[in-house]
Amino acid sequence: xxxxxxxxxxxxxxxxxxxxxxxxxxxxxxxxxxxxxxxxxxxxxxxxxxxxxxxxxxxxxxxxxxxxxxxxxxxxxxxxxxxxxxxxxxxxxxxxxxxxxxxxxxxxxxxxxxxxxxxxxxxxxxxxxxxxxxxxxxxxxxxxxxxxxxxxxxxxxxxxxxxxxxxxxxxxxxxxxxxxxxxxxx
Amino acid sequence: xxxxxxxxxxxxxxxxxxxxxxxxxxxxxxxxxxxxxxxxxxxxxxxxxxxxxxxxxxxxxxxxxxxxxxxxxxxxxxxxxxxxxxxxxxxxxxxxxxxxxxxxxxxxxxxxxxxxxxxxxxxxxxxxxxxxxxxxxxxxxxxxxxxxxxxxxxxxxxxxxxxxxxxxxxxxxxxxxxxxxxxxxxxxxxxxxxxxxxxxxxxxxxxxxxxxxxxxxxxxxxxxxxxxxxxxxxxxxxxxxxxxxxxxxxxxxxxxxxxxxxxxxxxxxxxxxxxxxxxxxxxxxxxxxxxxxxxxxxxxxxxxxxxxxxxxxxxxxxxxxxxxxxxxxxxxxxxxxxxxxxxxxxxxxxxxxxxxxxxxxxxxxxxxxxxxxxxxxxxxxxxxxxxxxxxxxxxxxxxxxxxxxxxxxxxxxxxxxxxxxxxxxxxxxxxxxxxxxxxxxxxxxxxxxxxxxxxxxxxxxxxxxxxxxxxxxxxxxxxxxxxxxxxxxxxxxxxxxxxxxxxxxxxxxxxxxxxxxxxxxxx
Numbered sequence: 001x002x003x004x005x006x007x008x009x010x011x012x013x014x015x016x017x018x019x020x021x022x023x024x025x026x027x028x029x030x031x032x033x034x035x036x037x038x039x040x041x042x043x044x045x046x047x048x049x050x051x052x053x054x055x056x057x058x059x060x061x062x063x064x065x066x067x068x069x070x071x072x073x074x075x076x077x078x079x080x081x082x083x084x085x086x087x088x089x090x091x092x093x094x095x096x097x098x099x100x101x102x103x104x105x106x107x108x109x110x111x112x113x114x115x116x117x118x119x120x121x122x123x124x125x126x127x128x129x130x131x132x133x134x135x136x137x138x139x140x141x142x143x144x145x146x147x148x149x150x151x152x153x154x155x156x157x158x159x160x161x162x163x164x165x166x167x168x169x170x171x172x173x174x175x176x177x178x179x180x181x182x183x184x185x186x
Numbered sequence: 187x188x189x190x191x192x193x194x195x196x197x198x199x200x201x202x203x204x205x206x207x208x209x210x211x212x213x214x215x216x217x218x219x220x221x222x223x224x225x226x227x228x229x230x231x232x233x234x235x236x237x238x239x240x241x242x243x244x245x246x247x248x249x250x251x252x253x254x255x256x257x258x259x260x261x262x263x264x265x266x267x268x269x270x271x272x273x274x275x276x277x278x279x280x281x282x283x284x285x286x287x288x289x290x291x292x293x294x295x296x297x298x299x300x301x302x303x304x305x306x307x308x309x310x311x312x313x314x315x316x317x318x319x320x321x322x323x324x325x326x327x328x329x330x331x332x333x334x335x336x337x338x339x340x341x342x343x344x345x346x347x348x349x350x351x352x353x354x355x356x357x358x359x360x361x362x363x364x365x366x367x368x369x370x371x372x373x374x375x376x377x378x379x380x381x382x383x384x385x386x387x388x389x390x391x392x393x394x395x396x397x398x399x400x401x402x403x404x405x406x407x408x409x410x411x412x413x414x415x416x417x418x419x420x421x422x423x424x425x426x427x428x429x430x431x432x433x434x435x436x437x438x439x440x441x442x443x444x445x446x447x448x449x450x451x452x453x454x455x456x457x458x459x460x461x462x463x464x465x466x467x468x469x470x471x472x473x474x475x476x477x478x479x480x481x482x483x484x485x486x487x488x489x490x491x492x493x494x495x496x497x498x499x500x501x502x503x504x505x506x507x508x509x510x511x512x513x514x515x516x517x518x519x520x521x522x523x524x525x526x527x528x529x530x531x532x533x534x535x536x537x538x539x540x541x542x543x544x545x546x547x548x549x550x551x552x553x554x555x556x557x558x559x560x561x562x563x564x565x566x567x568x569x570x571x572x573x574x575x576x577x578x579x580x581x582x583x584x585x586x587x588x589x590x591x592x593x594x595x596x597x598x599x600x601x602x603x604x605x606x607x608x609x610x611x612x613x614x615x616x617x618x619x620x621x622x623x624x625x626x627x628x629x630x631x632x633x634x635x636x637x638x639x640x641x642x643x644x645x646x647x648x649x650x651x652x653x654x655x656x657x658x659x660x661x662x663x664x665x666x667x668x669x670x671x672x673x674x675x676x677x678x679x680x681x682x683x684x685x686x687x688x689x690x691x692x693x694x695x696x697x698x699x700x701x702x703x704x705x706x707x708x709x
Binding site: 019022023024025026027029030031033034036037038039040041042043044045051054055058059061062063065066068069070072074075076077078079080081082083085090093094097100101102104105108109111112113115116117128139140142143 | 242507566
């Protein structure tokens with residue numbers, strides 16, 4: 001159990017590093033899109049590669065943050081009952097969810113995207129539009145990358161669920177919550 | 187049982203499992219993917235589902251990743267959270283309070299007015315409710331306001347951000363609605379596909395949003411006039427006076443943002459995504475004013491530079507890369523280059539000072555997790571509807587809605603009722619993402635106007651933030667309310683506002699031009 005918890009901790013650190021790194025893409029996204037606006041409306045000029053880099057930045061931001069969002073437990077739950085349940089029961093719910101929903105989903109995404117990405121690399125697929133970024137295969141790689149990161153994060157949480165069920169850990173979501181600032185999308 | 191009959195049972199079971207499993211508290215996105223995976227497996231085993239349909243998943247996810255419209259989501263979220271740090275909500279509340287305080291129910295009216303102003307500069311429900319709960323609620327209680335009346339006013343005002351454009355959830359609504367609309371037209375065999383854009387939806391929601399604010403204010407004044415004990419007026423001498431100068435300095439920043447962001451979208455000048463980035467930059471400059479130091483002094487100058495740049499862009503032809511440039515344009519371009527430099531310095535120093543204070547990191551963190559949550563739910567729902575449709579679910583929904591009495595109106599009414607009930611447990615984003623792909627194509631194929639439908643859905647789903655046990659607005663307010671305010675006061679207080687909401691829904695349902703006139707006039 002010690003070993004498994006250490007493994008979970010290592011996977012968590014990976015997820016945290018990924019999340020804490022990609023979050024800065026939010027600023028980059030604002031700056032690039034604003035630059036596009038200034039160039040277009042003040043100087044009547046637009047570059048397709050710059051517009052595409054907005055899409056690339058946004059896609060990278062959210063695809064690589066889906067796993068991290070699970071780690072900090074910010075995927076919306078209906079916690080009407082969940083919030084009142086014991087830590088053991090919550091761990092049981094999340095463990096079943098990971099085994100029945102998260103891991104098969106990750107497997108499915110990898111299965112469905114593997115050929116899609118491989119073909120793109122093999123053919124050396126060009127940009128989406130003429131004058132765009134020639135990085136399309138890498139953009140498509142974000143799909144299996146998202147699934148892989150999510151699977152690893154789910155594994156870490158599942159291991160901690162087991163620890164909770166065995167009475168070796170108080171909670172399976174120790175990194176829960178951001179900063180206490182309530183920010184429902186609006 | 188025939189194969190198609192079996193599919194008909196499986197898709198119904200799939201939807202029932204979705205509703206049931208959501209209550210276990212598993213994240214909604216995983217309930218969606220879990221139901222999809224399990225029922226795809228069942229369907230395959232029973233020979234009523236073709237697993238190769240799932241190959242389309244990669245292409246669909248890629249479509250979500252490269253949607254230009256959806257980029258507006260992180261940008262609007264960033265803008266909203268940054269705006270919260272700029273404290274304009276606090277300043278507005280103070281100014282409006284002293285402006286309206288003398289009339290009965292005046293503090294409640296000022297809460298509605300501030301809610302509307304924040305909503306028009308992309309209000310975020312949680313942030314608005316919390317800010318008002320911390321500032322306006324204690325003030326109202328001290329003045330002897332009824333607890334329910336005060337809390338109801340705050341929760342309702344906080345949710346105006348959903349309906350009054352620009353709003354993040356309307357971006358999502360616009361995207362899924364336009365997909366459903368295309369599907370409906372394809373199914374009817376139309377070759378020239380009409381589209382519905384987020385900008386049109388924003389325009390459609392404008393008048394109904396203002397109608398709602400009007401209803402709130404009317405109700406507040408009427409209640410206070412009939413029963414002065416629940417919302418007494420404040421004696422003139424106890425009110426701090428607010429000078430015209432102060433009022434102007436408080437009102438100008440949000441008004442500039444509203445004109446720049448909302449104005450450019452409704453004017454058809456900029457796309458919502460483009461306008462959102464301008465809003466995000468504006469909010470960053472406003473937040474930097476709070477940090478002190480050089481950045482605070484540079485922020486207003488950078489804001490002026492941005493305005494100057496917009497003006498120059500409108501007056502002169504400054505296209506880059508022309509061979510011959512007239513002298514006037516050349517001078518304008520030199521001026522513009524200087525303004526860009528000023529703007530860049532101001533913006534970077536604002537980001538730097540916000541970064542050092544740790545504010546920027548927190549804003550990015552929230553932007554990232556909220557966006558990831560929304561996009562993950564979109565992807566989960568894509569998979570869900572892929573399987574649901576593969577099992578023949580769309581056919582089942584069409585048959586179900588067709589046998590209802592009342593034709594189109596009956597179908598619309600039942601969908602609205604289901605969405606309203608779902609609002610007790612889920613919120614706007616999830617309901618939109620789950621329900622519209624399922625019922626949208628069927629309803630739109632019946633000839634319902636997509637903008638009108640979108641606005642009706644938006645007004646209806648605004649109640650999802652207000653209905654217990656799972657109204658986000660109630661939840662957040664309960665978190666910050668003083669101890670003497672109980673959950674019962676909050677629940678009691680929200681009832682009249684939910685009723686007003688349903689009244690607005692019926693008004694817009696009865697008079698579709700309220701939603702459809704403005705978009706037709708503008709676009």
